[in-house]
Amino acid sequence: MLDSPHSASLETLLLHHEIETFNTRYAAALDAQTLSDWVEMFTEDAFYVVLSRENAERNYPVGLIYCEGRAMIRDRAFALDKTAMFAPRYLRHLITNLSVTGTDADGVIHATANYLVTQVLLDRPDATLHQVGVYEDQFRRTAEGLKLKSRRCIYDNLLVDNALCIPV
Amino acid sequence: MLDSPHSASLETLLLHHEIETFNTRYAAALDAQTLSDWVEMFTEDAFYVVLSRENAERNYPVGLIYCEGRAMIRDRAFALDKTAMFAPRYLRHLITNLSVTGTDADGVIHATANYLVTQVLLDRPDATLHQVGVYEDQFRRTAEGLKLKSRRCIYDNLLVDNALCIPV
Amino acid sequence: MLDSPHSASLETLLLHHEIETFNTRYAAALDAQTLSDWVEMFTEDAFYVVLSRENAERNYPVGLIYCEGRAMIRDRAFALDKTAMFAPRYLRHLITNLSVTGTDADGVIHATANYLVTQVLLDRPDATLHQVGVYEDQFRRTAEGLKLKSRRCIYDNLLVDNALCIPV
Numbered sequence: 001m002l003d004s005p006h007s008a009s010l011e012t013l014l015l016h017h018e019i020e021t022f023n024t025r026y027a028a029a030l031d032a033q034t035l036s037d038w039v040e041m042f043t044e045d046a047f048y049v050v051l052s053r054e055n056a057e058r059n060y061p062v063g064l065i066y067c068e069g070r071a072m073i074r075d076r077a078f079a080l081d082k083t084a085m086f087a088p089r090y091l092r093h094l095i096t097n098l099s100v101t102g103t104d105a106d107g108v109i110h111a112t113a114n115y116l117v118t119q120v121l122l123d124r125p126d127a128t129l130h131q132v133g134v135y136e137d138q139f140r141r142t143a144e145g146l147k148l149k150s151r152r153c154i155y156d157n158l159l160v161d162n163a164l165c166i167p168v
Numbered sequence: 169m170l171d172s173p174h175s176a177s178l179e180t181l182l183l184h185h186e187i188e189t190f191n192t193r194y195a196a197a198l199d200a201q202t203l204s205d206w207v208e209m210f211t212e213d214a215f216y217v218v219l220s221r222e223n224a225e226r227n228y229p230v231g232l233i234y235c236e237g238r239a240m241i242r243d244r245a246f247a248l249d250k251t252a253m254f255a256p257r258y259l260r261h262l263i264t265n266l267s268v269t270g271t272d273a274d275g276v277i278h279a280t281a282n283y284l285v286t287q288v289l290l291d292r293p294d295a296t297l298h299q300v301g302v303y304e305d306q307f308r309r310t311a312e313g314l315k316l317k318s319r320r321c322i323y324d325n326l327l328v329d330n331a332l333c334i335p336v
Numbered sequence: 337m338l339d340s341p342h343s344a345s346l347e348t349l350l351l352h353h354e355i356e357t358f359n360t361r362y363a364a365a366l367d368a369q370t371l372s373d374w375v376e377m378f379t380e381d382a383f384y385v386v387l388s389r390e391n392a393e394r395n396y397p398v399g400l401i402y403c404e405g406r407a408m409i410r411d412r413a414f415a416l417d418k419t420a421m422f423a424p425r426y427l428r429h430l431i432t433n434l435s436v437t438g439t440d441a442d443g444v445i446h447a448t449a450n451y452l453v454t455q456v457l458l459d460r461p462d463a464t465l466h467q468v469g470v471y472e473d474q475f476r477r478t479a480e481g482l483k484l485k486s487r488r489c490i491y492d493n494l495l496v497d498n499a500l501c502i503p504v
Contacts, residue, residue: 010346013185014346090493096430097261097262099189129286129297156260181350266360325426325454
């Protein structure tokens with residue numbers, strides 16, 4: 001252990017960095033469309049939902065995507081893998097403003113982060129803002145490292161021309 | 169104290185993290201429109217200004233927003249609270265590229281960071297770039313933690329359809 | 337040395353921070369158009385290329401910009417300095433999702449980061465997404481600090497109205 005006045009802060013820094021690293025890997029998996037890697041970042045009982053800020057603020061659970069458990073998350077990823085052939089696109093996640101808000105009695109770590117996802121359709125030259133929002137997260141430590149027990153992606157907007165419900 | 173070659177760097181890291189955390193809270197207050205929290209992030213004598221990069225580079229002090237002291241900042245926030253009813257919107261701040269540039273003899277910490285603010289008007293489905301720029305900051309330590317003694321928000325652009333002078 | 341279970345992680349943190357700081361300085365040089373500073377961030381034998389994600393994924397080396405060695409990078413910067421007069425613009429880099437992926441036997445540090453560059457043309461009021469992509473980097477330690485031995489800027493998109501090949 002560190003016998004310094006900064007010990008507590010160092011712990012905080014290391015945890016912050018660990019979650020930042022997780023989010024970077026998460027974004028890379030989605031940007032590279034290696035969705036089987038993406039699925040493995042959730043716990044078996046994970047909750048994954050993508051819903052509008054409007055619904056989130058009114059406590060309406062209805063979302064674009066609603067998955068209870070990794071099996072549903074996997075189904076969603078594979079469905080995308082098939083249909084994505086029809087509309088190839090490039091995505092790019094920028095994740096910022098990470099806040100690790102606390103760890104509860106069960107060891108679950110709570111955090112939030114802002115995200116911005118750009119999209120390029122392969123027949124158009126410009127990037128557009130696909131989705132902007134906030135991740136509301138719960139992480140759990142497992143034998144394989146940190147995993148998401150819950151991620152709620154609450155988006156401010158959604159482009160109308162986006163037919164697919166792409167994970168973010 | 170840490171007896172290691174990294175002590176100095178660790179101090180640097182901790183300060184960097186502290187300011188990053190401040191900026192994340194700052195952004196969250198504006199994004200959630202909890203403007204009374206936002207006001208409290210400034211010192212009593214704080215300087216807060218939002219001005220164009222063009223004017224900043226020419227040393228013209230004229231800005232969209234110009235506040236000397238927290239009382240003026242509070243007035244601005246309350247004015248917004250009232251008028252915002254007429255044009256509801258969602259904002260989202262992404263703050264990146266933090267640079268802590270130094271601490272002067274009076275203990276004032278100097279830093280900069282880039283920001284990008286997206287805006288969603290509630291009658292339109294897409295997010296647009298509301299403002300992109302740089303924060304030029306001075307922080308002071310107080311009994312209540314870090315506060316902004318000065319924040320100059322220097323924006324590259326401003327959307328013309330933006331009637332309100334929203335704090336960023 | 338730190339005799340703590342966190343030593344390894346602290347090393348990781350410090351290296352992460354060092355590269356993040358480098359990227360922040362890099363972005364600041366381009367945003368302020370102090371291109372002579374930008375040039376000095378590369379090693380003498382540096383490789384600098386800007387190419388499309390499409391070409392990168394197919395292993396086509398063809399890019400918008402292709403420089404072998406700092407002399408070519410300097411030529412590119414000076415060419416820009418002259419032609420930029422005809423189309424003044426503001427750029428702003430947001431660099432996120434830094435991942436330090438490893439250090440090889442020669443001490444070369446490998447890293448990636450996502451970038452988003454906004455552009456404001458001075459006769460138009462709005463900011464647009466100029467370029468979104470990923471930096472694939474190799475850093476080398478020199479007597480003057482970290483330098484880029486190789487930076488591949490792989491962009492998802494490019495606005496068609498962009499006549500100049502601006503470094504990113």
